[in-house]
Amino acid sequence: MHKILLFVFGLSILASQPTLATETINIFTYRQPALLAPMLEAYTKETGIEFKTVYAPKGLVARLQAEGQNAQADMVITVDISRVKELADSGLLAPLSSPIIARNVPAHLRAEDDSWTALSLRARILAISKKRVTKDSLKDIEQLADPEWQGRVCTRKGSHVYNRALLASLIAHHGEEDARAWAKGLVGNLARRPQGxxxxxxxxxxxxECDVALMNTYYFGKMKFNKGEPEQRVWADSIKLVFFNQQGRGQHVNISAGGILKTSKNKDRARAFLAWLTSAEAQRLYTEINYEYPVNPESAPSDEVASWGSFKMDKLALPEIARLSPVAQRIINSTGW
Ligand SMILES: [Fe+2]
Incomplete structure (x- = not known):
């Protein structure tokens, strides 16, 4: 009886598919799905298009290469420039070919070959203890290597993409040898082994445990208004954010970015969604919900994000950071960061 019912049910699904078929976009993402969810929900509400996301923090290039034409993904969303550049360099991304994206996102935040676009910006700032550090005592990232900060600095591992990109920016501005000396000084100043x-x-x-740390700006908002773990609010309340190198080249930033896969069978759909992510409407979600900075100059940071202060941005070309990332990783390995 059950089998017959299932069979009949199955047939009715098949018969009704043409009218019921939902349009779907398959996303491979390096971003935590929770950070992407508000954008996906808003887009589904507006268009009816649904999403399947595969969270793949590691090994995405190898996976896509292995799957080839069978890859089910239409697009990728990543954090950090190196990863999206790696996908582009591996020939996995199709041109965006979107006048909307070209209009919404400044050229220095897009690939020269049109293979990817930045979708949001985040500043990797210095977090300082409200109690133990006076704001003006730390202005430039270079100072983290000074003896004054001996035993007072905390960071996550150097090899994390956020720190690697920051070090790559120092290589670009000062050269490899100076950047190595800086990393060595920073490691010498650590209050504890890099962790967390x-x-x-x-x-x-x-x-x-320490007085100063490296942090992406949105984590401050995520902690300050944390509902699930209210103790994080207290952590946020103990720190101040310092935008560094404001008298000189400007604050180092990193990005989240997106691209369309060559093997996608739904390129137009993926392109329309990516273009929407750069629209004023989606950019508002990035800043209101995720506490990030918009890439679209027509959009402004949310009131909360704006209250952290405005800053001058280091406009170092993002592909340059990606290019220097392997050099940065060698320094990280040799200094034990
Ligand atoms: Fe993050």
């Missing part, structure tokens, strides 16, 4: 994520560094400042 960015929020764990704020926790360590709160606990008095």
């Amino acid at each position: 994520n960015d929020r764990a560094q704020a926790k360590a400042i709160y606990a008095g």
